[in-house]
Amino acid sequence: MAAKDEGSDSMRMFGAISKALRTAAGISQEALGEHVGYSKSLVQGVESGTRMPSQRYVELADPFLDANGTLLAAAAHLSRERFPSWFIDYLEAEKTALSLWVYDTQVINGLLQTEEYARAVFSARCPALEEEDIEARVQARLERQSLLTRKKPPCMMSFVMEEWLLYRRIGGLDAHRGQLEHLLELSERRNVSIQIMPTVCESHAGFNGPMHLLETPAHQWLVYVEGQKVGVMIDDPDQVSELYQRYAMIRSQALAPGDSVKLIEKLLGEL
Structure with missing residues (x-):
């Protein structure tokens, strides 16, 4: 079927x-x-x-x-959607973002994923996707990553992720090793900051879940939050301000970028 x-x-x-x-x-x-x-x-x-x-x-x-x-x-004109319909508004805003701040709790963010890691994530979906759907979505995810190298203007990017994401061997050992190496490579980019929220941290401001904050070319801040089968863009100034403050606190509670790199290097050395 x-x-x-x-x-x-x-x-x-x-x-x-x-x-x-x-x-x-x-x-x-x-x-x-x-x-x-x-x-x-x-x-x-x-x-x-x-x-x-x-x-x-x-x-x-x-x-x-x-x-x-x-x-x-x-x-002859049939095609599958490479993105869920509720994700489209966010994608349009992401393409032109001047700044992007992200907090992740379940998987490493799609903008940071290797091809092997992304394919394993889509392959794990339930209900299962057909092979051509998986490949279409992997390629679409890789195309989004051009934001990392955009020059005029560059997008300043901050990623905070939970430490346990560095332990789950999504796609197997080789894919996991490649993903950790990729994070180290990306951390060397001047427009990319990667921070790890240590598991030993007993309390922090991210318990409400993952989120994306982005700054538009008009210098307006927007927030995108996502759950099961749904995603919501938030532009209400009061709500955006609250989540902006929350992200700032999350970032301050995470390991500094240099210490985060050392942790990734340590875990990579142990594989």
């Missing part, structure tokens, strides 16, 4: 066209599914735009629905 997709505009458009053609032809979802080898629920998924139709589906459904090539033409 195909994995369920996040859905994309092209998938939703294809689904709407397919449903309209089926309805006009007076054919039930069960009958279409039987003809193309899909269950009724899979046909519903295609028509709602949450399932990517197979090539077989398109080739068999087009003549069966008397589409005269309409589905074949529409299928």
Whole structure:
């Protein structure tokens, strides 16, 4: 059975066209599914735009629905979303950010991930993604990392992460080693600061969870917070001020950048 997709505009458009053609032809979802080898629920998924139709589906459904090539033409424009829809607003702001401050608690931030680490993160997703979806998302994540090397103007970046993220061997030992080495390389960049929040720290200001703060070209600060299947951009000045202060406290409670580098080097030496 195909994995369920996040859905994309092209998938939703294809689904709407397919449903309209089926309805006009007076054919039930069960009958279409039987003809193309899909269950009724899979046909519903295609028509709602949450399932990517197979090539077989398109080739068999087009003549069966008397589409005269309409589905074949529409299928040529099908694509999967490389990012969840609720992440798009943040991505647009991130592209032009002058400053980016990040606190992470679950995995190393996507902007700092190696290709192997990112692939392992996406491969662990439940429900499972199809291989082509994993590769599309990995490449999209790597493309985002151009922000690290943007020159005009450079983006000043601060990352604070929980120490335990340095211990979980996501992707296996070799991938883990490569990820720690990559963090050390990035820490040498003048626009990047990496700090570790030590596990032995009994209390700190980050207990409310991860967050991204960014400064726009207009020097407005925005905050992005993310949870299960949802992300929220915050622009209310009072809330942004509160989270700005919280991040500043988190950064002051974490290890200094130099000490953070020494910790990463120590853990790398122990592998």
